Amino acid sequence: MTRFGRYIELFVWVAGLLWLAFTEVESAHYSVCVFRAAGFEHCPGCGLGHGVSHLLHGRLAESWASHPLAIPALLILLNRMWQLVKFDSTNKHQIQ
Template sequence: MIRKYFNRYFELIFWIVALICLAFTNPAGESHFSLCPLKLLGFTWCPGCGLGHAISYLFHGDIKSSFHAHWLGIPVLGGLLYRIYTLALPRKYRFNADNR
């Protein structure tokens, strides 16, 4: 039972911290450190980096650059915000087949 709550809150905190980090990064700056394995191998384009840049542009209010970085940036941000919302809500009514 403790593990279930740990996994839930770990995911909640992970997504909140990730979005905060994207909100405070400069997406136009190319001299930033990257943990992207494709970028470290020398590839110039990575779909994950494009999504990160797109979300960061959205937080800075630049919708055109966000769409140019990755066209799924807006739906992914909406999905992440919805996931944070569902993780943060208390689950009062939950059907469990084991508790009959």
């Protein structure tokens, strides 16, 4: 992946987490679920965004109720963001 691609990926993850951090999920009735849009009744990922948003607001019980995998998902995202930042800082002197 190019350096530009890594910046884009980092921007997307940071922007998504900031959006979830500054959005009150109780008042928002949004869904970008492809399965729901296709008419499926159940999606294994539904509620994950709400769960991460609850975590970012410090509401652990609501996060667990929304989706039990919200905590691991947030940890995985933070780890990926750290990898992208770390890669950039360790490869500053390389010419691409």
